[in-house]
Amino acid sequence: MQDGLRGQGEAVVQGELVAEIESEKLNYELEATSDGILHHAVDEGATVGVDDVIGYLLAEGEEAPQPQQAAPTVAAARSPASAPQRRAPSRGAGDVVPSTPGARRLAASLGVDLSQVTPTGPRGRVVDADVRAYH
Secondary structure, eight states: OOTTSOOTTOEEOTTOEEEEEEOSSOEEEEEOSSSEEEEESSOTTOOOOTTOOOEEEEOTTOOOOOOOOOOOOHHHHSOGGGSOOOOOOOOOTTOOOOBOHHHHHHHHHHTOOGGGSOOOSGGGOBOHHHHHHHO
């Protein structure tokens, strides 16, 4: 999670920022809809479906539901070693590098030139993990 966001098991109040959600097109700051105890259902940086649960706001003493054991998806079952390797496309000076907003922010903060980073995201976009792997 980002600095200032609440962690697992911490109390939050309605309107408090609890997560930042990043998609290909936008970043969204998610606020607590009520008071409660924050329980993350996915790890930071995880890729989840649009309708997937990312966490719960629990009442004091309430337990989070147990996750359903689903069959692993092809992407989840593939190990990083067996993932296809993409080469960074050749880009000229000043070319726009397809990347997510989070990847651009991270690259700027780390001083990384996005044109040197090998993209692994959807449609050849550079994502946060690509910038971290390069750095």
